[in-house]
Amino acid sequence: MKKPKYQLIVDFIKEKISKGEWAIGGRIPSQRHLARMFDVNRSTVITALEELMADGLIEGKTGKGTVVINNTWTLMGNRTSTNWNENVTLGIHKPSVSTVQEINKAESNNNLIQLSKGELSPEMFPLEEMRSIVQRVSNQLTPFGYEEPKGNIKLRQAISNYLKMRGMDISPSSILVVSGALQALQLISIGLLQRGSTVFLEVPSYLYSLTVFQSVGMELKGLPMDKEGIKVDSIYQTKERGKSILYTIPTFHNPTGTLMQKKRREELIKYCEREQLPIIEDDVYRDLWMDSSPPESLKSMDCHGNVLYLGSLSKTLSPGLRIGWIVGSESVINRLADLKMQSDYGSSTLSQHVATEWLSSGLYDQHLETVREQLKVRRGTALEALNKHLRSYATWDIPTGGFFIWIKIKPMFKVKRLFDKALSKGLLLNPGSIYAEHSGQFIRLSFGFASLDEIRIGIFQLSQIIKN
Known part of the structure; x- marks a missing residue:
C-alpha cells in the first residue's frame, strides 16, 4: 500500500534525526523548502510537522524556526545526547554571513541562471x-x-x-x-x-x-x-x-x-x-x-x-x-x-x-587567447542586454577585463529583498551587501559563467524585479 505523502516527509525527517545528521538544537528546512523537495503543498508539510511535534522530536521556536529538540535515543529513556549545535558555535573561525552561505549552496543548482559565479563557463573549458x-x-x-x-x-x-x-x-x-x-x-x-x-x-x-x-x-x-x-x-x-x-x-x-x-x-x-x-x-x-x-x-x-x-x-x-x-x-x-x-x-x-x-x-597562453575572445563576446551580450532593459533603472561602468559588471540601481528604485526575489525567480545574483556595500542599491553581475541566452534572460528578469 502506498504511503500518504505526509508520511514520506515524516519518515525522511525521522531518519535524518535518528542518524544524527540533523542534531539536537539544529533548525530543520523551512516549510517552503520541504514542500518544494517533496513536490507537495504547504498543508501536507504542516501535517507531517505536527506529527513530529506530537512525537516530541521537533518544536517551533520564535525567531529560530522549527528545531530538533530530541532524537529517538533520548526518547527511549532518561538519556542526554550531545548537542553538536552548541559546539559548532564554539570554534574560533567565524561562519560566512548567511547570504554567502546561501549563494555557495545555490551555485551548485543547475536550474538557476548563474549571474553570480566568478568562474569560466563550461563552454570555455578546454x-x-x-x-x-x-x-x-x-x-x-x-x-x-x-x-x-x-x-x-x-x-x-x-x-x-x-x-x-x-x-x-x-x-x-x-x-x-x-x-x-x-x-x-x-x-x-x-x-x-x-x-x-x-x-x-x-x-x-x-x-x-x-x-x-x-x-x-x-x-x-x-x-x-x-x-x-x-x-x-x-x-x-x-x-x-x-x-x-x-x-x-x-x-x-x-x-x-x-x-x-x-x-x-x-x-x-x-x-x-x-x-x-x-x-x-x-x-x-x-x-x-x-x-x-x-x-x-x-x-x-x-x-x-x-x-x-x-x-x-x-x-x-x-x-x-x-x-x-x-x-x-x-x-x-x-x-x-x-x-x-x-x-x-x-x-x-x-x-x-x-x-x-x-x-x-x-x-596555457593559447587557451588564454580563446578565453579573452569569448569574454569579449559575453561582455558585449551583457552590455547590450543592460542597455536594452536596465538603462532606465541603473548605471554601470564597462569593465576592460575580468568577469564582473558592478551595477548601481538608481536611488529612486528601492528594491527590498532583491536577492530573495531574484532567487525565487530562478536568478542567482551577488548583492553588494556581501562586499560591505550596504545601501542595497548595488549588484555584482558576472558574465563569465552563464550561457549567452541565460545572460539575456537573467538581465531582463532583473529589470522586471526592479520595475515592479
Whole structure:
C-alpha cells in the first residue's frame, strides 16, 4: 500500500534525526523548502510537522524556526545526547554571513541562471586539451608521494617563467604552491600577522565576503576607491608599524571590475614603501584582459620585497585544479611553506603535474587567447542586454577585463529583498551587501559563467524585479 505523502516527509525527517545528521538544537528546512523537495503543498508539510511535534522530536521556536529538540535515543529513556549545535558555535573561525552561505549552496543548482559565479563557463573549458595533458601526465607517471614543502620544483620553475613573461623576475625558491588564492590568505593571516592587526582594503571588496582575517582577530579598515582604484591619501595608519597590511586587487577588481592605472600603482608602492606598509597583491584576474594588457603588477615595481603576490589558475583555467601561488621573500615563503605542511602536507601532486604541463607547453597562453575572445563576446551580450532593459533603472561602468559588471540601481528604485526575489525567480545574483556595500542599491553581475541566452534572460528578469 502506498504511503500518504505526509508520511514520506515524516519518515525522511525521522531518519535524518535518528542518524544524527540533523542534531539536537539544529533548525530543520523551512516549510517552503520541504514542500518544494517533496513536490507537495504547504498543508501536507504542516501535517507531517505536527506529527513530529506530537512525537516530541521537533518544536517551533520564535525567531529560530522549527528545531530538533530530541532524537529517538533520548526518547527511549532518561538519556542526554550531545548537542553538536552548541559546539559548532564554539570554534574560533567565524561562519560566512548567511547570504554567502546561501549563494555557495545555490551555485551548485543547475536550474538557476548563474549571474553570480566568478568562474569560466563550461563552454570555455578546454576539455580536449585537458584530456590530452592528463593523458600525457598519466603516461609519464611514476610512484609519487608528498611534494616538497614549497611545491613541485618543476611547477615552481614553470610559474617563475610565466611570471617573467609578465614582468616579474622571481626565483622558484621565492614561490609557494597553494591550493588557490584563498589558502594563501589563510596562511598569511595565521603566519605573518599579529592578533589585533589592521588589514586595509578597498570598499567594496571580495574580502568582506570572507572571514579569513576577522577569525584570527584582525580588524578590516575600508579605503574609498575612485575609477583608478584605491585613493592613496585615504590610508592612515594609527597603530605602530608592523601591525598593518594592505590587501588589494588592483587588476580587474572584484567586485567593481576597476583597473588601477600605472600612475596610481606607482603612488601606492611609493607610499607603502615609505610607511613600511606591506602589500598583499591579489592578481588572479590579470590574464583576463579584453581590450589591452593591464599595467605592470605592483610586484614588478617592488624593489624591497614589500609585496606578497597571489596568483591562481582557478579563474583562467579550472577551479577544480586547486592550484595557486604566493610570491614573496624567501624567509616569508619558508614560513608559509611550513604552515602549509602543517595544514595539508602539500597540494595535490597530480594537479601540480597537470598545471606544470599547462604552463610549460605553451597551451596555457593559447587557451588564454580563446578565453579573452569569448569574454569579449559575453561582455558585449551583457552590455547590450543592460542597455536594452536596465538603462532606465541603473548605471554601470564597462569593465576592460575580468568577469564582473558592478551595477548601481538608481536611488529612486528601492528594491527590498532583491536577492530573495531574484532567487525565487530562478536568478542567482551577488548583492553588494556581501562586499560591505550596504545601501542595497548595488549588484555584482558576472558574465563569465552563464550561457549567452541565460545572460539575456537573467538581465531582463532583473529589470522586471526592479520595475515592479
